[in-house]
Amino acid sequence: MSELYTPNRREDPYLQPLPQQAAHRIQDDAEAIEIARILARDFAKEAAERDQQRRLPIAELNAFSQSGLWGITVPKVYGGAEVSYRTLGEVIKTIAAADPSLAQLPQNHLAIVDHIRLDGSEAQKHRLFGLVLEGVRFGNAFSERKSRTVAEFETQITPDGEGFFRINGQKFYSSGALLAHWVPTVAVDSEKRPFLAFIRRDAEGLEVINDWSGFGQRTTASGTVLVNNVRVSADQVLPVHQAFERPTAAGPISQFLQAAIDAGITRAAIADTQEQVRQFARPWLDSGQEHAWQDPYSLQQIGDLHIRQRAAEAVLDLAADAIQSAVANPNEDRVAAASIAVAEAKVLTTEAAILATNKLFELAGTRSTLEEYNLDRHWRNARTHTLHDPVRWKFNIIGNYYLNHIKPARHPWV
Known part of the structure; x- marks a missing residue:
């Protein structure tokens, strides 16, 4: 290497x-x-x-x-x-x-x-x-801060002699790029078709700036990527637009990974909620209980969280199975079914993560807000990571699929 x-x-x-x-x-x-x-x-x-x-x-x-x-x-x-x-x-x-x-x-x-x-x-x-x-790590330079929509790119890829290209542009939300070995970068050609250029992290003209200031997911090695006239060979370029010109599971797989992270945040929040309730929370004075973990309303809320977590993870497993089917035998119907299953999982994992990270403080009490515990990181991480794409649109494509038999669009956010 x-x-x-x-x-x-x-x-x-x-x-x-x-x-x-x-x-x-x-x-x-x-x-x-x-x-x-x-x-x-x-x-x-x-x-x-x-x-x-x-x-x-x-x-x-x-x-x-x-x-x-x-x-x-x-x-x-x-x-x-x-x-x-x-x-x-x-x-x-x-x-x-x-x-x-x-x-x-x-x-x-x-x-x-x-x-x-x-x-x-x-x-x-x-x-x-x-x-x-x-063991080589790929970062990413996909999203742009100033484009009209998340799917519109200003970064350009242009031919530069026989078998080479030049890449120019600026990226943001580049998770992992700072500490990556290679920084695959999305750029569009003269026809606005996206390509993925594999750029060495130390390439001349590539700069990764550690300026991610989000209040959650703070250590994702993200930030701004400047791509200034970087030269790459043709064998380092993939025509990623092709994955969405035919039925593939590329979109569902991307969304599935995000939903799995949100499900993991839910797990952590529930575990810390239970520890706080057992170890530190006090019973409410009207409860007549000796310990907070005996409070009937806390028991109800913990039960509700576990049910929602179990449901979200079960649907995530069903989404995994749908992706498996679409990868093995891709066609319009299987890919659409995978997209819908993942959208359903994304709704449930998002709602469970936001609810669990919020309920932590309600059930654990004021002590849980102390900086020494840093328990607010769960809510900050959930709120930040679930913003990757609007869940309100998941409801729309799910309803349109079942009611009107309209298959979802093919792109990385479905």
Whole structure:
């Protein structure tokens, strides 16, 4: 990999060297889940402190990508475990319950792995999947701050001689880009078709600025990406527009990963709510109870949260199954069914995350607002991450699908 990357080419405190040794190669679904659980126990230890200090999880991120979990969706024919989407969801939920910022870091990486499968040539698949399995991390430079809609891009890709292109533009909301090894960047050609250019993190003309100031998901290594006349070879460019010109599960997969993170936030919020109620909350004076955990209204609310969590995760599993079917045999009906199932899961995981992170304070009481606990990070993370796309539009496409038999549009936000 040394010929692809020069980690000390310039002064950049965030520039990460390539792994000194290849990442662990996960063999199956059970191993993926077990490794996620082991990592989550470690990631949870300083999650609150990292959030308070906006301290980037560099050591944790290296352990995460070196664990092999960033390569579990690589197809078996290219050396990956090709785990089920149920397993992928469980891995993301497990990490998100420990630290949702860490869980968001591979969100776009995993979506890109799917685009390699869908849009890459055989040569690109062998090369790029090989990088993933070695532990190389893909960040992203997709969204733009000034475009009219999230799907309209001003970043340009133009031919530059035989077999090369130039990329120019500015990106924001670039989760993972700061600490990535490569920064795949979406740019449009003269016909407004989007392409994905794989740019080395240390490439001449690429600058990643650590200016993400969101009140939640604080340590996602996000911010502004400046792409100034960066030159890339044709073999580093994918025609990602093709994935949406035919029925594929690219959109549902992207949305599924987001819903899994929100489900993990819900898990964490409920767990901390229960701990606060057991350890610190006082019973209300009119309850006649000795302990807060005996309060009948608290019991009712905890029960309600668990029901909503269970329902959200069950529908997320159904969405995983629908994606699995659409990937195995893609057609208009299966892809539409996957999009709808994921939309249903996205509604439920969003509502559960917002409710659980809000109820934490109601049930745990005023003590839970003390800065020393930093429990407000759960609400801040849920509120921030669930803003990726408007859930109100999920209701619309779901209703239109069932009532009028109208299939949802094909793009990364459905």
